Amino acid sequence: MAPTDPSATINRWWRVAGGLSMNLALGSLYAWSVFVAPLEKQFGWKRADTSMVFTIAVVVFALTFIVAGRLQDKLGPFWISLTGGVLVSLGFFLCAYTTSLTYLFVCFGVIGGLGNGFGYATPIPVMAKWFPDRRGLAVGLAVAGYGGGSAIFGPLANLTLIPAYGLATTFQILGVIFLVMTVFGAFLLKNPPAGYRPAGWTPAPAAKAAATTYEFAPGEVLGTSAFYFMWIAYALGCSAGLMVISQLIPFAKSVGIPGAALATLGLVVGAAGNASGRILSGWMSDAVGRLNVLRLMIAISAVAMPILYLTGSGVAMLYIAVFVVYWCYGTQLSVNASTTSDFWGTKNAGINYGLLFTAWGVAGIIGPRIGGKLFDKYHNYKAAFYTAAVLAVVALLAELAARRPKAPEARA
Numbered sequence: 072m073a074p075t076d077p078s079a080t081i082n083r084w085w086r087v088a089g090g091l092s093m094n095l096a097l098g099s100l101y102a103w104s105v106f107v108a109p110l111e112k113q114f115g116w117k118r119a120d121t122s123m124v125f126t127i128a129v130v131v132f133a134l135t136f137i138v139a140g141r142l143q144d145k146l147g148p149f150w151i152s153l154t155g156g157v158l159v160s161l162g163f164f165l166c167a168y169t170t171s172l173t174y175l176f177v178c179f180g181v182i183g184g185l186g187n188g189f190g191y192a193t194p195i196p197v198m199a200k201w202f203p204d205r206r207g208l209a210v211g212l213a214v215a216g217y218g219g220g221s222a223i224f225g226p227l228a229n230l231t232l233i234p235a236y237g238l239a240t241t242f243q244i245l246g247v248i249f250l251v252m253t254v255f256g257a258f259l260l261k262n263p264p265a266g267y268r269p270a271g272w273t274p275a276p277a278a279k280a281a282a283t284t285y286e287f288a289p290g291e292v293l294g295t296s297a298f299y300f301m302w303i304a305y306a307l308g309c310s311a312g313l314m315v316i317s318q319l320i321p322f323a324k325s326v327g328i329p330g331a332a333l334a335t336l337g338l339v340v341g342a343a344g345n346a347s348g349r350i351l352s353g354w355m356s357d358a359v360g361r362l363n364v365l366r367l368m369i370a371i372s373a374v375a376m377p378i379l380y381l382t383g384s385g386v387a388m389l390y391i392a393v394f395v396v397y398w399c400y401g402t403q404l405s406v407n408a409s410t411t412s413d414f415w416g417t418k419n420a421g422i423n424y425g426l427l428f429t430a431w432g433v434a435g436i437i438g439p440r441i442g443g444k445l446f447d448k449y450h451n452y453k454a455a456f457y458t459a460a461v462l463a464v465v466a467l468l469a470e471l472a473a474r475r476p477k478a479p480e481a482r483a
Contacts (some may be wrong), residue, residue, distance in 0.1 A: 082201075082263075083201035083202060083209075083263070083269075085259050086194075086197050086198065086201050086213075086259060086260060086261065087198065087209060087212050087213055088259055089194070089197075089255075089256045089257070089258070089259025089260040090193075090194030090197065090198060090212075090213030090214070090216065090256065090259075090260065091212065091213060091215070091216040091256070092216070092252050092253070092255050092256035092259070093152055093155075093156065093190055093191075093193070093194055093216070093252070093253050093256030093257065093260065094190075094191065094194060094213065094214055094215070094216030094217035094220065094256075095216040095217075095219065095220040095223065095252060096156070096159065096160075096190075096220060096248070096249040096252040096253045096256075097155070097159055097186070097187050097190045097191055097216075097217055097220065097249075097253070098216055098217035098218060098219060098220025098221055098224075098342075099159075099163070099220050099221065099224045099245065099249065100125075100128060100129075100132075100183070100187060100220075100221075101217070101218070101220065101221035101225075101316055101342065101345070102220070102221035102224050102225035102228065102338065103124070103125045103128075103179075103316075103317060104225075104316070104317060104318060104319050104320040104321065104338065105225050105228050105229040105233075105320055105338065106121075106228070106238070107121045107320065107321055108320065108321065108324075109233060109238045110169075110175075110238070113238065114172075116172060117443075118318075118321065118442075118443045119440075119443040119444055120172055120443075121443070122317055122318075122439040122440060122442060122443030122444075123172075123176070123180075123439075123440075123443070124172075124175050124176060124179050124180055125317045125435070125439045126180075126317075126435055126436055126439045126440060127176050127179075127180030127181065127184065128179055128180045128181075128183050128184040128187070128435075129184070129313070129431070129432055129434070129435020129436070129439075130184065130432045130435050130436060131180060131181050131183075131184025131185055131187075131188065132184040132185075132187040132188045132191070132431075132432065132435070133188070133428055133429050133430075133431050133432020133433075133435065134188070134429070134432060135184065135185050135187070135188025135189060135192075136188045136191065136192050136424075136425045136428045136429075136432075137422060137425035137426060137428070137429065138188075138425075139151055139155070139188050139189040139191075139192035139193075139421070139425070140192045140196070140420075140421030140422040140423075140424060140425030140428075141421060141422040141425070142192075142421075143192050143193050143196060143421040144196070144418070144419055144420070144421040144422055147261070147262055148193035148194075148196070148197050148257075148260040148261065148262060149257055149258070149260060149261065151189050151192055151193050152189065152190055152192075152193040152194075152253070152256065152257040152260050153253075153254065153257040154186075154189045154190075155185075155186045155187065155188065155189030155190025155191070155192070155193075155253065156186065156190055156249070156250065156252075156253025156254055156256065156257055157186070157250065157253070157254075158182055158183070158185045158186030158189060158190075159182075159183050159186025159187055159190060159249055159253065160186070160246045160247070160249040160250035160253065161182055161186070161246065162178050162179055162181075162182035162183030162184075162185075162186055162246075163178075163179075163183065163242050163243075163245050163246035163249060164242065164243050164246030164247070165178040165182065165242075165246075166178045166179050166242040166246075167238075167239040167240065167242040167243045167246075168239070169239075169242075190253060191214075191217065192421055192425065193257075193260050193421075194213040194214065194256075194260060195210055195213065195214065195408045195420070195421075195424060196262075196412075196417065196420040196421045196424070197213075197260050197261070197262060198210045198212075198213045199408075199409070199412040199417050199420050200262055200263050200267065200417050200420075201263050201267070202269075203268065203269070203272070203417075204269050204272045205354075205357060206357065206409050206412060206413065207352075207353035207354060207355070207356040207357040207361070207405070207406065207409045208350070208353050208354040208357055209353075210353055210405055210408050210409045211349045211350040211351070211352065211353025211354060211405040211406075211409075212349075212350055212353070214349050214404055214405050214408065215346040215347075215349040215350045215401075215405075216346075217349075217404070218342060218345030218346040218348070218349050218397070218401045218404070219342050219343070219345065219346035220342070221338055221341070221342040221345075222338070222339045222342030222343055222346070223342075224245060224248075225338040225339065225342065226336075226338065226339055228241050228245065229320075229338075232244055232245075285416060285478035285479070286415075286416035286417075286418040286419065287414075287415035287416050287419065287423065287476075287478075288419060289419060289422050289423055289426060291415075291479060292415050292419075292423050292426060293426065295414075295415075295476035296473075296474070296476075297414060297473050297474055297475065297476045298426070298427065298476075300469045300470065300472045300473035301407065301410070301427060301430075301469075301470070301473050302427060302429075302430045303430070303465075303466065303469040304365065304369065304466040304467070304469040304470035304473065305403060305407055305427060305430035305431060305434070305466075306430035306431070306433045306434050306437070306466075307434070307437075307462040307463065307465050307466035307469070308365075308369045308372065308399075308400075308403050308434075308462075308463055308466035308467075308470075309400060309403055309404075309430070309431050309434035309438070310433075310434040310437040310438040310441070310459065310462050311372055311373075311376055311396070311400070311438065311459035311460070311462055311463045311466075312372070312396060312397065312399065312400025312401075312403070312434075312438070313400070313434050313435055313437075313438030313439060314437075314438035314439065314441045314442045314455055314456075314459045315341075315376075315379070315393070315396050315397070315400075315438075315442075315459070316341070316397070316400070316438075317438060317439035317442055317443075318439070318442035318443070318452065318455070319337055319338055319341060319393065320337070320338060322383065322442075322452050323337050323383070323389065325451065325452060326383045326384040326389075327384055328383075328384070328386060328389060336390070337389055337390060337393050340390045340393050340394050340397075341393045341394065341396070341397040342397070343394065343397075344393065344394035344395065344396070344397030344398040344401065345397040345398070345400060345401035346401060347394075347398055347401070348368070348397065348398035348399060348400065348401030348402040348405065349401040349402065349404060349405035350405070352364050352368060352398070352401070352402035352405060352406055353402075353405040353406060353409060356406045356409060356410075361406050361409060361410040361413060362410070362470065362473055362475075364402060364406050365402065365403065365406050365407070365410070365470050366467060366470045366471060368398070368399040368402040368403070368406075369399065369403070369463055369466050369467045369470055370463075370467050371395065371399050372395075372396060372399035372400070372463045373460050373463035373464045373466075373467060374460075375392055375395045375396050375399065376396065376456050376457070376459045376460035376463060377456055377457055377460050378392050379392035379393065379396055379456060380452060380453060380456035380457070404431070407424075407427060408424055411423055411424040411427055412424075413475075414475060414476055415476070437462070438459070441455045441458050441459060442455045445458065
Protein backbone atom coordinates (compact mmCIF):
# COMPACT_ATOMS: atom_id res chain seq x y z
CA MET A 72 0.00 0.00 0.00
CA ALA A 73 1.57 3.28 -1.09
CA PRO A 74 1.66 6.02 1.50
CA THR A 75 -0.79 8.13 -0.52
CA ASP A 76 -2.88 5.28 -1.96
CA PRO A 77 -6.54 6.43 -2.08
CA SER A 78 -7.65 2.87 -1.31
CA ALA A 79 -6.28 3.41 2.18
CA THR A 80 -9.29 5.59 3.02
CA ILE A 81 -11.57 2.66 3.85
CA ASN A 82 -8.77 1.04 5.82
CA ARG A 83 -8.38 3.95 8.16
CA TRP A 84 -12.10 4.09 8.93
CA TRP A 85 -11.98 0.40 9.77
CA ARG A 86 -9.36 1.32 12.37
CA VAL A 87 -11.85 3.75 13.89
CA ALA A 88 -14.40 0.92 14.06
CA GLY A 89 -11.83 -1.26 15.84
CA GLY A 90 -11.09 1.48 18.34
CA LEU A 91 -14.79 2.01 18.99
CA SER A 92 -15.45 -1.68 19.61
CA MET A 93 -12.50 -1.94 21.96
CA ASN A 94 -13.37 1.20 23.90
CA LEU A 95 -17.10 0.47 24.21
CA ALA A 96 -16.18 -2.61 26.23
CA LEU A 97 -13.43 -0.92 28.21
CA GLY A 98 -15.72 2.02 28.97
CA SER A 99 -17.76 -0.23 31.24
CA LEU A 100 -15.38 1.06 33.91
CA TYR A 101 -17.46 4.26 33.93
CA ALA A 102 -20.56 2.23 34.80
CA TRP A 103 -19.04 1.28 38.14
CA SER A 104 -21.58 3.33 40.09
CA VAL A 105 -24.39 0.92 39.16
CA PHE A 106 -22.63 -1.82 41.14
CA VAL A 107 -22.11 0.33 44.24
CA ALA A 108 -25.55 -0.04 45.85
CA PRO A 109 -25.91 -3.82 45.22
CA LEU A 110 -22.44 -4.48 46.64
CA GLU A 111 -23.04 -2.29 49.70
CA LYS A 112 -26.38 -4.00 50.30
CA GLN A 113 -25.00 -7.50 49.92
CA PHE A 114 -21.79 -7.09 51.93
CA GLY A 115 -22.48 -4.08 54.18
CA TRP A 116 -19.56 -2.08 52.83
CA LYS A 117 -19.27 1.73 53.18
CA ARG A 118 -19.16 4.25 50.36
CA ALA A 119 -15.45 4.89 50.86
CA ASP A 120 -14.83 1.13 50.52
CA THR A 121 -16.63 0.79 47.21
CA SER A 122 -15.04 4.01 45.94
CA MET A 123 -11.63 2.44 46.53
CA VAL A 124 -12.41 -0.32 44.02
CA PHE A 125 -12.84 2.30 41.30
CA THR A 126 -9.73 4.15 42.47
CA ILE A 127 -7.54 1.04 42.27
CA ALA A 128 -8.80 0.27 38.76
CA VAL A 129 -8.01 3.81 37.59
CA VAL A 130 -4.53 3.88 39.13
CA VAL A 131 -3.56 0.47 37.74
CA PHE A 132 -5.01 1.52 34.38
CA ALA A 133 -2.88 4.67 34.26
CA LEU A 134 0.35 2.98 35.36
CA THR A 135 -0.12 0.07 32.95
CA PHE A 136 -0.73 2.52 30.13
CA ILE A 137 2.94 3.61 30.23
CA VAL A 138 4.25 0.06 29.77
CA ALA A 139 1.57 -0.83 27.23
CA GLY A 140 2.25 2.38 25.32
CA ARG A 141 5.94 1.55 24.99
CA LEU A 142 5.16 -2.01 23.91
CA GLN A 143 2.65 -0.69 21.37
CA ASP A 144 5.27 1.65 19.91
CA LYS A 145 7.70 -1.27 19.49
CA LEU A 146 5.47 -4.28 18.72
CA GLY A 147 2.38 -2.76 17.12
CA PRO A 148 -1.18 -2.64 18.38
CA PHE A 149 -2.60 -6.16 17.85
CA TRP A 150 -1.11 -8.22 20.67
CA ILE A 151 -1.25 -5.34 23.12
CA SER A 152 -4.94 -4.69 22.51
CA LEU A 153 -5.74 -8.41 22.55
CA THR A 154 -4.03 -8.75 25.92
CA GLY A 155 -6.08 -5.87 27.23
CA GLY A 156 -9.34 -7.34 25.98
CA VAL A 157 -8.70 -10.72 27.57
CA LEU A 158 -7.71 -9.20 30.92
CA VAL A 159 -10.64 -6.81 31.26
CA SER A 160 -13.07 -9.59 30.33
CA LEU A 161 -11.46 -11.98 32.81
CA GLY A 162 -11.60 -9.35 35.55
CA PHE A 163 -15.34 -8.87 35.09
CA PHE A 164 -16.02 -12.60 34.93
CA LEU A 165 -14.09 -13.28 38.14
CA CYS A 166 -16.00 -10.55 39.99
CA ALA A 167 -18.91 -13.00 40.02
CA TYR A 168 -17.15 -14.89 42.82
CA THR A 169 -16.60 -11.86 45.06
CA THR A 170 -16.73 -12.59 48.78
CA SER A 171 -14.45 -9.84 50.13
CA LEU A 172 -13.21 -6.36 49.34
CA THR A 173 -9.68 -7.66 48.79
CA TYR A 174 -10.92 -10.09 46.16
CA LEU A 175 -12.85 -7.31 44.41
CA PHE A 176 -9.80 -5.05 44.57
CA VAL A 177 -7.81 -7.72 42.72
CA CYS A 178 -10.42 -8.69 40.12
CA PHE A 179 -12.05 -5.38 39.22
CA GLY A 180 -9.22 -3.11 40.37
CA VAL A 181 -6.01 -4.87 39.38
CA ILE A 182 -6.98 -7.31 36.61
CA GLY A 183 -9.59 -4.96 35.15
CA GLY A 184 -7.19 -2.02 35.46
CA LEU A 185 -4.45 -3.95 33.65
CA GLY A 186 -6.89 -4.80 30.89
CA ASN A 187 -7.93 -1.19 30.49
CA GLY A 188 -4.30 -0.04 30.36
CA PHE A 189 -3.34 -2.48 27.61
CA GLY A 190 -6.58 -2.10 25.65
CA TYR A 191 -6.73 1.71 25.76
CA ALA A 192 -3.04 2.12 24.84
CA THR A 193 -3.55 1.15 21.20
CA PRO A 194 -6.47 3.03 19.57
CA ILE A 195 -5.09 6.53 20.24
CA PRO A 196 -1.65 6.08 18.59
CA VAL A 197 -3.24 4.15 15.73
CA MET A 198 -5.73 6.96 15.05
CA ALA A 199 -3.01 9.62 15.32
CA LYS A 200 -0.99 7.85 12.60
CA TRP A 201 -3.89 7.14 10.24
CA PHE A 202 -5.45 10.63 10.54
CA PRO A 203 -2.77 13.36 10.52
CA ASP A 204 -5.29 15.52 8.65
CA ARG A 205 -8.16 15.14 11.17
CA ARG A 206 -6.41 13.91 14.27
CA GLY A 207 -8.70 15.54 16.82
CA LEU A 208 -11.86 14.16 15.21
CA ALA A 209 -10.45 10.66 14.63
CA VAL A 210 -9.05 10.27 18.14
CA GLY A 211 -12.32 11.65 19.49
CA LEU A 212 -14.35 9.09 17.54
CA ALA A 213 -12.17 6.20 18.66
CA VAL A 214 -12.20 7.13 22.35
CA ALA A 215 -15.88 8.10 22.27
CA GLY A 216 -16.63 4.45 22.79
CA TYR A 217 -14.95 4.62 26.18
CA GLY A 218 -17.23 7.48 27.15
CA GLY A 219 -20.31 5.87 25.62
CA GLY A 220 -19.85 2.32 26.90
CA SER A 221 -21.49 3.14 30.21
CA ALA A 222 -24.59 4.37 28.35
CA ILE A 223 -25.08 0.83 27.09
CA PHE A 224 -23.79 -1.40 29.84
CA GLY A 225 -24.83 0.72 32.83
CA PRO A 226 -28.58 0.53 32.11
CA LEU A 227 -28.24 -3.05 30.83
CA ALA A 228 -26.73 -4.10 34.16
CA ASN A 229 -28.82 -1.93 36.48
CA LEU A 230 -32.25 -2.31 34.91
CA THR A 231 -32.14 -5.72 33.25
CA LEU A 232 -29.34 -8.07 34.23
CA ILE A 233 -29.03 -7.45 37.99
CA PRO A 234 -32.81 -7.58 38.67
CA ALA A 235 -33.25 -10.66 36.50
CA TYR A 236 -30.11 -12.69 37.20
CA GLY A 237 -28.40 -11.18 40.22
CA LEU A 238 -25.05 -9.47 40.63
CA ALA A 239 -22.80 -12.50 40.15
CA THR A 240 -24.34 -13.67 36.87
CA THR A 241 -24.35 -10.08 35.59
CA PHE A 242 -20.58 -9.92 35.97
CA GLN A 243 -20.24 -13.19 34.06
CA ILE A 244 -22.51 -12.13 31.21
CA LEU A 245 -20.69 -8.83 30.81
CA GLY A 246 -17.32 -10.58 30.85
CA VAL A 247 -18.33 -12.75 27.88
CA ILE A 248 -19.76 -9.80 25.94
CA PHE A 249 -16.59 -7.78 26.49
CA LEU A 250 -14.38 -10.63 25.30
CA VAL A 251 -16.18 -10.81 21.96
CA MET A 252 -16.09 -7.03 21.46
CA THR A 253 -12.43 -6.56 22.36
CA VAL A 254 -11.15 -9.47 20.27
CA PHE A 255 -13.05 -8.04 17.28
CA GLY A 256 -11.53 -4.62 17.91
CA ALA A 257 -8.01 -5.99 18.30
CA PHE A 258 -8.09 -7.57 14.83
CA LEU A 259 -8.96 -4.21 13.27
CA LEU A 260 -6.30 -2.12 15.01
CA LYS A 261 -3.28 -1.93 12.69
CA ASN A 262 -0.73 0.78 12.00
CA PRO A 263 -0.49 2.41 8.54
CA PRO A 264 2.65 2.09 6.39
CA ALA A 265 5.58 4.25 7.47
CA GLY A 266 5.22 7.79 6.18
CA TYR A 267 1.52 7.39 5.44
CA ARG A 268 -0.40 10.47 4.31
CA PRO A 269 -4.02 10.60 3.14
CA ALA A 270 -4.39 11.03 -0.62
CA GLY A 271 -4.14 14.68 -1.65
CA TRP A 272 -3.27 15.91 1.83
CA THR A 273 -0.23 18.00 2.71
CA PRO A 274 0.57 19.37 6.17
CA ALA A 275 -0.49 22.96 6.84
CA PRO A 276 2.04 24.37 9.34
CA ALA A 277 -0.03 27.50 9.84
CA ALA A 278 -3.02 25.56 11.14
CA LYS A 279 -3.88 26.05 14.79
CA ALA A 280 -3.63 22.30 15.41
CA ALA A 281 -0.52 21.79 13.27
CA ALA A 282 1.65 18.89 14.41
CA THR A 283 5.33 19.00 15.21
CA THR A 284 7.80 17.69 12.65
CA TYR A 285 10.21 16.61 15.40
CA GLU A 286 9.76 13.26 17.13
CA PHE A 287 10.36 13.80 20.85
CA ALA A 288 11.83 10.94 22.87
CA PRO A 289 10.18 10.38 26.26
CA GLY A 290 13.09 12.01 28.09
CA GLU A 291 12.79 15.08 25.90
CA VAL A 292 9.07 15.31 26.60
CA LEU A 293 9.85 15.40 30.31
CA GLY A 294 12.22 18.28 29.61
CA THR A 295 9.45 20.58 28.35
CA SER A 296 7.48 22.86 30.65
CA ALA A 297 4.34 22.17 28.62
CA PHE A 298 4.28 18.60 29.92
CA TYR A 299 4.10 19.65 33.56
CA PHE A 300 1.48 22.36 33.09
CA MET A 301 -0.64 19.96 31.02
CA TRP A 302 -0.12 17.18 33.58
CA ILE A 303 -1.40 19.35 36.44
CA ALA A 304 -4.38 20.53 34.39
CA TYR A 305 -5.18 16.97 33.30
CA ALA A 306 -4.98 15.58 36.84
CA LEU A 307 -7.06 18.24 38.57
CA GLY A 308 -9.51 18.79 35.71
CA CYS A 309 -10.31 15.07 35.51
CA SER A 310 -10.58 14.76 39.30
CA ALA A 311 -13.81 16.74 39.13
CA GLY A 312 -15.28 14.54 36.42
CA LEU A 313 -14.23 11.28 38.06
CA MET A 314 -15.77 12.36 41.36
CA VAL A 315 -19.14 12.66 39.62
CA ILE A 316 -18.70 9.51 37.54
CA SER A 317 -17.85 7.35 40.54
CA GLN A 318 -20.77 8.71 42.60
CA LEU A 319 -23.49 9.58 40.07
CA ILE A 320 -26.10 6.94 40.92
CA PRO A 321 -25.64 7.32 44.71
CA PHE A 322 -25.74 11.13 44.33
CA ALA A 323 -28.96 11.00 42.32
CA LYS A 324 -30.57 8.84 44.99
CA SER A 325 -29.27 11.07 47.80
CA VAL A 326 -31.04 14.13 46.35
CA GLY A 327 -34.32 12.28 45.94
CA ILE A 328 -34.36 11.34 42.26
CA PRO A 329 -37.19 8.79 42.33
CA GLY A 330 -36.71 5.30 40.98
CA ALA A 331 -33.77 3.33 39.63
CA ALA A 332 -34.80 4.01 36.03
CA LEU A 333 -34.61 7.81 36.41
CA ALA A 334 -31.31 7.63 38.28
CA THR A 335 -29.86 5.29 35.67
CA LEU A 336 -31.03 7.58 32.89
CA GLY A 337 -28.67 10.15 34.41
CA LEU A 338 -25.86 7.69 33.69
CA VAL A 339 -27.00 7.44 30.07
CA VAL A 340 -27.18 11.22 29.74
CA GLY A 341 -23.71 11.51 31.27
CA ALA A 342 -22.29 8.90 28.92
CA ALA A 343 -23.81 10.77 25.97
CA GLY A 344 -22.12 13.95 27.19
CA ASN A 345 -18.83 12.11 27.68
CA ALA A 346 -18.90 10.66 24.17
CA SER A 347 -20.07 13.94 22.61
CA GLY A 348 -17.28 15.84 24.32
CA ARG A 349 -14.68 13.42 23.00
CA ILE A 350 -15.95 13.65 19.41
CA LEU A 351 -17.13 17.23 19.02
CA SER A 352 -14.45 18.84 21.16
CA GLY A 353 -11.90 16.83 19.21
CA TRP A 354 -13.37 18.17 15.99
CA MET A 355 -13.39 21.71 17.41
CA SER A 356 -9.75 21.41 18.42
CA ASP A 357 -8.76 20.71 14.81
CA ALA A 358 -10.11 24.14 13.91
CA VAL A 359 -9.50 26.43 16.89
CA GLY A 360 -6.58 24.77 18.67
CA ARG A 361 -6.16 22.06 21.28
CA LEU A 362 -5.26 24.27 24.25
CA ASN A 363 -8.06 26.72 23.52
CA VAL A 364 -10.65 23.95 23.69
CA LEU A 365 -9.14 22.46 26.86
CA ARG A 366 -9.15 25.85 28.58
CA LEU A 367 -12.77 26.53 27.64
CA MET A 368 -14.07 23.17 28.83
CA ILE A 369 -12.18 23.21 32.14
CA ALA A 370 -13.59 26.68 32.83
CA ILE A 371 -17.12 25.44 32.12
CA SER A 372 -16.52 22.44 34.39
CA ALA A 373 -15.54 24.72 37.28
CA VAL A 374 -18.88 26.50 36.99
CA ALA A 375 -20.95 23.38 36.33
CA MET A 376 -19.84 21.50 39.45
CA PRO A 377 -21.64 23.66 42.05
CA ILE A 378 -24.58 24.08 39.67
CA LEU A 379 -24.97 20.30 39.51
CA TYR A 380 -25.07 20.08 43.29
CA LEU A 381 -27.47 23.01 43.74
CA THR A 382 -29.95 21.97 41.04
CA GLY A 383 -29.46 18.18 41.02
CA SER A 384 -32.65 17.44 42.92
CA GLY A 385 -34.65 18.43 39.85
CA VAL A 386 -34.63 15.70 37.22
CA ALA A 387 -34.34 18.01 34.20
CA MET A 388 -31.56 20.11 35.71
CA LEU A 389 -29.74 16.99 36.89
CA TYR A 390 -29.64 15.68 33.34
CA ILE A 391 -28.52 19.00 31.86
CA ALA A 392 -25.77 19.57 34.42
CA VAL A 393 -24.56 15.95 34.22
CA PHE A 394 -24.38 16.20 30.42
CA VAL A 395 -22.25 19.34 30.68
CA VAL A 396 -19.91 17.95 33.36
CA TYR A 397 -19.37 14.73 31.42
CA TRP A 398 -18.82 16.69 28.17
CA CYS A 399 -16.05 18.71 29.82
CA TYR A 400 -14.52 15.56 31.26
CA GLY A 401 -14.65 13.68 27.94
CA THR A 402 -12.99 16.62 26.20
CA GLN A 403 -9.90 16.22 28.34
CA LEU A 404 -9.51 12.52 27.49
CA SER A 405 -9.82 13.19 23.77
CA VAL A 406 -8.01 16.48 23.25
CA ASN A 407 -5.08 15.74 25.55
CA ALA A 408 -4.43 12.60 23.49
CA SER A 409 -4.41 14.57 20.22
CA THR A 410 -2.29 17.31 21.78
CA THR A 411 0.36 14.77 22.75
CA SER A 412 0.86 13.71 19.13
CA ASP A 413 0.75 17.31 17.91
CA PHE A 414 3.25 18.58 20.46
CA TRP A 415 5.67 15.66 20.66
CA GLY A 416 5.14 13.56 17.50
CA THR A 417 3.59 10.17 16.66
CA LYS A 418 6.65 7.89 16.68
CA ASN A 419 6.63 7.56 20.47
CA ALA A 420 2.98 8.56 20.92
CA GLY A 421 2.20 5.47 23.00
CA ILE A 422 4.67 6.06 25.79
CA ASN A 423 4.57 9.87 25.56
CA TYR A 424 0.82 9.89 26.09
CA GLY A 425 1.28 7.21 28.72
CA LEU A 426 3.48 9.60 30.69
CA LEU A 427 0.86 12.34 30.47
CA PHE A 428 -1.90 9.83 31.21
CA THR A 429 -0.47 9.19 34.67
CA ALA A 430 -2.27 12.44 35.53
CA TRP A 431 -5.55 10.63 34.93
CA GLY A 432 -4.41 7.94 37.34
CA VAL A 433 -3.84 10.58 40.02
CA ALA A 434 -7.29 11.97 39.24
CA GLY A 435 -8.62 8.48 39.86
CA ILE A 436 -7.28 8.71 43.41
CA ILE A 437 -8.45 12.25 44.09
CA GLY A 438 -11.91 12.26 42.49
CA PRO A 439 -13.53 9.12 43.94
CA ARG A 440 -11.93 9.71 47.35
CA ILE A 441 -13.38 13.22 47.44
CA GLY A 442 -16.82 11.78 46.80
CA GLY A 443 -16.59 8.79 49.12
CA LYS A 444 -14.74 10.34 52.08
CA LEU A 445 -16.63 13.64 52.17
CA PHE A 446 -19.99 11.88 51.80
CA ASP A 447 -19.18 9.55 54.70
CA LYS A 448 -18.13 12.57 56.80
CA TYR A 449 -21.00 14.97 56.03
CA HIS A 450 -23.67 12.55 54.72
CA ASN A 451 -24.18 14.76 51.66
CA TYR A 452 -22.20 15.73 48.58
CA LYS A 453 -21.95 19.51 49.03
CA ALA A 454 -18.31 19.58 50.14
CA ALA A 455 -17.34 17.13 47.38
CA PHE A 456 -18.83 19.22 44.57
CA TYR A 457 -17.39 22.50 45.81
CA THR A 458 -13.96 20.94 46.31
CA ALA A 459 -14.10 19.60 42.75
CA ALA A 460 -14.91 23.11 41.47
CA VAL A 461 -11.83 24.55 43.21
CA LEU A 462 -9.64 21.86 41.66
CA ALA A 463 -11.02 22.74 38.23
CA VAL A 464 -10.06 26.40 38.75
CA VAL A 465 -6.48 25.40 39.58
CA ALA A 466 -6.49 23.16 36.49
CA LEU A 467 -7.56 26.11 34.35
CA LEU A 468 -4.67 28.22 35.63
CA ALA A 469 -2.21 25.46 34.74
CA GLU A 470 -3.73 25.05 31.26
CA LEU A 471 -3.48 28.78 30.67
CA ALA A 472 0.24 28.57 31.43
CA ALA A 473 0.87 25.75 28.92
CA ARG A 474 2.49 26.56 25.57
CA ARG A 475 3.42 24.49 22.50
CA PRO A 476 6.95 23.12 23.12
CA LYS A 477 9.81 23.90 20.75
CA ALA A 478 11.94 21.16 19.24
CA PRO A 479 15.41 20.81 20.81
CA GLU A 480 17.22 22.31 17.82
CA ALA A 481 14.82 25.25 17.88
CA ARG A 482 15.52 25.80 21.58
CA ALA A 483 19.29 25.71 21.12
